[in-house]
Amino acid sequence: MTAYLITNVSVVGAAPTDLLIRDGVVAETGVGLSAPEATVLDGTGLVALPGLVDLHTHLREPGREDAETVESGSRAAALGGYTAVCAMANTSPVADTAGVVEQVWRLGREAGLVDVQPIGAVTVGLAGERLAELGAMADSAARVRIFSDDGHCVADPKLMRRALEYVKAFDGIIAQHAEEPRLTEGAQMHEGEVSTRLGLTGWPAVAEEAIIARDVLLAEHVGSRLHVCHVSTAGSVEVLRHAKARGVRVTAEVTPHHLLLTDVKAETYDPVFKVNPPLRTDADVAALRAALAEGVIDIVATDHAPHAVEDKECEWAYARPGMLGLETALSIALDVLGPQWDLIAERMSRAPARIAGLDSHGLDPAPGVPANLTLVDPAARRTIEPAELASRSRNTPYARMTLPGRIVATFLRGEPTVLDGKAVK
Ligand SMILES: NC(=O)N[C@@H](CC(=O)O)C(=O)O
Ligand SMILES: [Zn+2]
Numbered sequence: 407m408t409a410y411l412i413t414n415v416s417v418v419g420a421a422p423t424d425l426l427i428r429d430g431v432v433a434e435t436g437v438g439l440s441a442p443e444a445t446v447l448d449g450t451g452l453v454a455l456p457g458l459v460d461l462h463t464h465l466r467e468p469g470r471e472d473a474e475t476v477e478s479g480s481r482a483a484a485l486g487g488y489t490a491v492c493a494m495a496n497t498s499p500v501a502d503t504a505g506v507v508e509q510v511w512r513l514g515r516e517a518g519l520v521d522v523q524p525i526g527a528v529t530v531g532l533a534g535e536r537l538a539e540l541g542a543m544a545d546s547a548a549r550v551r552i553f554s555d556d557g558h559c560v561a562d563p564k565l566m567r568r569a570l571e572y573v574k575a576f577d578g579i580i581a582q583h584a585e586e587p588r589l590t591e592g593a594q595m596h597e598g599e600v601s602t603r604l605g606l607t608g609w610p611a612v613a614e615e616a617i618i619a620r621d622v623l624l625a626e627h628v629g630s631r632l633h634v635c636h637v638s639t640a641g642s643v644e645v646l647r648h649a650k651a652r653g654v655r656v657t658a659e660v661t662p663h664h665l666l667l668t669d670v671k672a673e674t675y676d677p678v679f680k681v682n683p684p685l686r687t688d689a690d691v692a693a694l695r696a697a698l699a700e701g702v703i704d705i706v707a708t709d710h711a712p713h714a715v716e717d718k719e720c721e722w723a724y725a726r727p728g729m730l731g732l733e734t735a736l737s738i739a740l741d742v743l744g745p746q747w748d749l750i751a752e753r754m755s756r757a758p759a760r761i762a763g764l765d766s767h768g769l770d771p772a773p774g775v776p777a778n779l780t781l782v783d784p785a786a787r788r789t790i791e792p793a794e795l796a797s798r799s800r801n802t803p804y805a806r807m808t809l810p811g812r813i814v815a816t817f818l819r820g821e822p823t824v825l826d827g828k829a830v831k
């Protein structure tokens with residue numbers, strides 16, 4: 407195992423220091439360290455962050471390996487500064503058995519670029535009819551703790567209650583895709599002025615807010631943990647604020663795209679901007695940014711949703727919803743939040759690691775801590791070229807945009823997965 411000496415680097419925005427990485431851990435920190443056996447990396451001008459943790463990633467394996475594999479998605483994650491990702495269950499077959507979650511977990515180990523933590527489905531086949539084998543998935547080698555039917559809402563309140571009750575025994579979490587399906591039938595974009603002008607069927611904010619309101623009440627009643635996926639409206643923020651004030655065990659995420667983009671993008675009719683929940687309004691974006699700063703929204707999660715060309719480059723109405731996120735998330739966060747390194751570390755690493763129970767992640771680089779970290783060059787700017795992304799898919803909404811920040815290196819348990827901005831394998 408090679409040792410690495412990163413010199414003159416700012417750890418989470420603090421005054422520059424040296425970091426010695428050896429035997430999988432941060433062995434030493436301090437100014438003027440020497441380690442003759444170590445490979446030296448000049449960290450001047452760079453910021454070291456705890457490796458980013460994504461609570462919401464779609465890896466598409468098994469079933470749609472043409473759009474993404476565990477390996478290609480892991481590489482995209484490492485290049486984005488991530489050391490751990492939670493893989494959503496809407497694969498084919500669905501990750502609703504111990505067998506499938508163990509398969510995804512093993513593929514992640516074999517790729518060895520990030521820790522891949524599978525999420526299990528709540529219901530069999532994501533059909534919303536009966537509970538999947540939650541206990542068997544929790545007891546499996548994948549040790550599943552987060553369950554989600556993401557892509558679909560667990561709309562039946564009785565099933566949602568049962569799921570919350572079931573996972574309480576092992577302190578599990580239900581991660582809800584909050585969308586009342588009866589209110590979004592045929593929906594193509596956010597319901598508002600722009601949808602009226604374009605004549606596209608709208609996805610009203612209340613379809614999200616009504617489910618969040620119901621679920622925080624159910625979580626309170628049962629005393630279980632609820633996580634709300636991709637919060638997208640100002641009204642959802644108010645529901646969450648109220649629930650948190652009451653002490654409900656609820657956490658919430660916002661995606662980079664909901665922090666930056668709005669429904670006016672639909673005017674292009676370019677399906678790269680079609681996503682669930684849909685891009686909302688300026689007022690929603692402002693409310694989401696404030697909620698993230700305040701902590702009403704706990705984390706940024708990418709909802710990295712790769713789609714093959716034929717599923718995206720077609721008419722808006724036929725295109726699948728979803729956009730890439732792993733390779734651009736840190737840049738968007740830097741653009742939206744500015745160089746608030748402690749806040750970025752909290753919302754993109756420490757808090758998601760805590761929520762997911764990933765004990766060796768989300769820890770600031772310090773002596774004795776597992777060396778899961780990433781080095782960011784905040785002064786660099788880069789122009790996003792879809793063809794250059796490591797993902798197998800090309801559906802980034804940031805094509806040809808110039809964004810701040812570049813991931814220079816990422817370390818997983820002391821081994822580099824990215825060096826000089828390139829994946830090492
Ligand atoms: N976000 C999306 O628009 N799509 C996701 C599913 C989801 O996150 O709901 C997908 O799997 O493609
Ligand atoms: Zn979803």
Ligand SMILES: [Zn+2]
Nearest residue numbers: 494556557709
């Ligand atoms: Zn998703």
